[in-house]
Amino acid sequence: MDVTTAVLSRRSAHTLVEPAPNDEEFTYLLRAAATAPDHGQLRPWRWIPVRGEGRTALGRCLADDSPAPGLRRDQAAAKTRRAPLLATLVFRPVTDHRVPEWEQLAATSAMTGFLSLLLHARGFGSIRRTGKFTESEQARGLLGLQPTERLLGWLYIGTPGERQAPKRRKADDVTDRISVFAPELVTA
Template identity: 40%
Template sequence: MASVRDAAIARRSAPKVTDAAPDDAELLELLGVAERVADHAALRPWRTIALRGAARERLGAALVAASGFEGDAAVKLAAKPLRAPLVLALVLSPRFHPKAPEWEQLVAAAGVGHLLSLLLDEAGWGVMWRTGPFTRNPLVAEMHGLAPGEQLLGWLYVGGRPEGRRPGRPSERPAPRFSSID
């Protein structure tokens, strides 16, 4: 079993994936682990929506409608959700709590997304967290069935790794941003 450290070091964003994807049973198992993030007041202020098949096409259409693009730009934008067989929408579903402000809930929801991406990568799937200028657009929110007050944090594009390989990453990394106050 790999350690959390090993999983974090090995993780790579996968911009290109194959048509293979985890099924709902595997996703539920991984979400059961990812949802163990720090969560002040145990509010679980998130949800995940799996988009497969025609739902990805509807997302592409919503992106085009939100953008106002036409012609080749619209065709290119509509095809983006088709880059992966599974698109997982990460949603912040904030709840009122006097001791857990919305920003803490946002951090917890983002933590679920990051941990889920690590778990998917460790399980052998290619994954990339994608965002963009239309995550807050009402047409895109409507396509996802978001309730008032919910926010789309982005999507995890998930699929098989080509030939089982992780994309490369430069071995040199910048020094961590760190300071210490005594």
Template identity: 40%
Template sequence: MSGALDAALARRSWSKVTDEAPTHEELLDFVAAAGRVADHKSLHPWRLIELRGADRQRLGRAINKAEGDKGTSSKPMRAPLLIAVVASYSKTHKVPRWEQEAVASGVAHVLSLVLDEAGWGVFWRTGDYTRSKAVAKAHGLKKNEELLGWLYVGGKPKRSRPTRRKGVDATRFVSRMPKS
């Protein structure tokens, strides 16, 4: 099998990670690879926001504010590095908004795949608060942007037995076009 196919088949979410994380410079290499996704008209309708240290606490306060709670949510503290995935839409009639969001989602998925392949534990967190004003403000989003979620990144913890993600039965999801 190919390296990409093997990496995709082995990928899984790591809901618990260690306090290690890739450096900013390493992250830039991973993002350069992820940015190669198919992108109609090469609009690059995405950007990423790197959250480390106190950034995660500010995000925790924004999440609680969005949920009507006081204090700081502990959710952003579950990984040493969070990567906010932002769809940054361009006004163009040639590339619809949904297609631009698909590109941003594709960047997030490829980034999670290359991070996993490089030995980092990754999981993608979303939630209703991704669309809240408090969380958007904390990230400095512009009017043409939406937060799609965060990649939580850290070290893969040592396990006595590796766990396997259940495979997909591809025959359930692939069909032929119906005959007219």
């Protein structure tokens, strides 16, 4: 699949089933995704793959941290079973560096976008999940995050449950998002 086709046909997959990439394939794809623009090559991120019963443990943790009663807690626990692989994205900015934190976060986002496209090109589906649980102290503890690290969410990964040919998106008209620079109009 060429890059343009991958970009125009990738969609968030809401139903994900086995198989997901195994650890070796996930690492291979991550190595490729890590070539995304990253000023200073800081790689201010790390991934924690959560599979199998790890998903159940994470689900219990999220349910325990949910203020909602009964059924809502069960729903919180079930969220982690929606995909065979939950790739947990952790932002770990390099402090006191000439590359500002916002640029490190941009590099992390670019790498995640590359990874989503690489997964799609391999026939896998993914969807990025964020929300209030990224602030969960219990989840941070369970996942072993350091005080300087930030939980950015999860990339749910698997094989799309709805087997349909990827539909190519129509590229939007973005001309209203382009400003022409005219130096002769700049006043000193």
